[in-house]
Amino acid sequence: MTNVQAVAIHNLEHRIGESEVLTISELAINAGETVCIRGGNGSGKTTLLRALMGLVRCDSGDVMVLDNDMRTIGTSSLERLRADSIGFVFQHYRLVPYLSAFDNILLPCYFSRKRQYEAERQSGTAAGDAIRLIRKLSLTDPSRLSKNAAQYSAGQQQRFAIARALIGKPEMVLADEPASAMDGKGKKAVYQLLQDECRATGATLICTTHDENGIEGFDRYVSMDTLNLARERENRWLL
Numbered sequence: 001m002t003n004v005q006a007v008a009i010h011n012l013e014h015r016i017g018e019s020e021v022l023t024i025s026e027l028a029i030n031a032g033e034t035v036c037i038r039g040g041n042g043s044g045k046t047t048l049l050r051a052l053m054g055l056v057r058c059d060s061g062d063v064m065v066l067d068n069d070m071r072t073i074g075t076s077s078l079e080r081l082r083a084d085s086i087g088f089v090f091q092h093y094r095l096v097p098y099l100s101a102f103d104n105i106l107l108p109c110y111f112s113r114k115r116q117y118e119a120e121r122q123s124g125t126a127a128g129d130a131i132r133l134i135r136k137l138s139l140t141d142p143s144r145l146s147k148n149a150a151q152y153s154a155g156q157q158q159r160f161a162i163a164r165a166l167i168g169k170p171e172m173v174l175a176d177e178p179a180s181a182m183d184g185k186g187k188k189a190v191y192q193l194l195q196d197e198c199r200a201t202g203a204t205l206i207c208t209t210h211d212e213n214g215i216e217g218f219d220r221y222v223s224m225d226t227l228n229l230a231r232e233r234e235n236r237w238l239l
């Protein structure tokens with residue numbers, strides 16, 4: 001049986017201004033695979049995830065995500081793809097600051113009937129599923145999720161962003177340094193939850209990190225130093 005690909009990148013190039021930011025000749029990720037992409041500051045991790053989510057349209061090459069051509073996909077199809085099928089944890093969380101923590105977690109269910117339906121199927125109600133997820137991230141008193149998101153600590157906000165990405169079983173979860181604000185115990189819980197949820201639903205999981213080690217359990221580890229040829233060239237130039 002051949003594996004179904006969730007991501008297929010071929011000869012991708014992207015520049016920002018004068019800088020060559022991303023040059024990736026090949027990257028294939030199977031549906032249901034869990035992948036950890038490692039790289040230092042400026043190695044292109046965020047840009048790559050943004051390209052996979054269609055927030056960045058690359059200059060040339062092929063970027064296929066869940067059978068969609070991300071360089072040519074139309075705006076409404078892209079919005080539908082993101083709402084129904086992609087959970088995203090932004091590097092700086094990007095919660096809606098004037099909504100409660102609880103409403104932030106539920107946001108994908110407001111935008112996507114599919115995710116609302118899946119959350120209800122999992123836990124009876126979408127709110128019930130939000131509580132299930134957040135409990136797994138050591139926030140034991142969900143009744144206290146009523147303050148506006150901006151009034152929580154960075155580590156707490158990051159937990160809400162992770163629950164928001166996972167709710168309603170998206171087909172793909174992209175998480176940009178999802179444990180950057182966590183202490184050791186929190187970090188373990190975050191990666192465990194991301195992997196457990198994605199494996200249970202068959203979702204593809206792609207996480208980035210600048211941690212060189214200590215992150216366990218992924219099917220595959222990829223280094224930006226070898227993946228991103230632009231990075232390699234820059235390194236040579238810096239030397």
Ligand SMILES: Nc1ncnc2c1ncn2[C@@H]1O[C@H](COP(=O)(O)OP(=O)(O)OP(=O)(O)O)[C@@H](O)[C@H]1O
Nearest residue numbers: 016019021039040041042043044045046047048210
């Ligand atoms: N708005 C921008 N204008 C110019 N260059 C940019 C811009 N955004 C990113 N870059 C360049 O793109 C490269 C990759 O940036 P990116 O944010 O993807 O790296 P990263 O691996 O996510 O870094 P970090 O670990 O700091 O989050 C960097 O070298 C950066 O200088």
Ligand SMILES: [Mg+2]
Nearest residue numbers: 045046091176
């Ligand atoms: Mg980044």
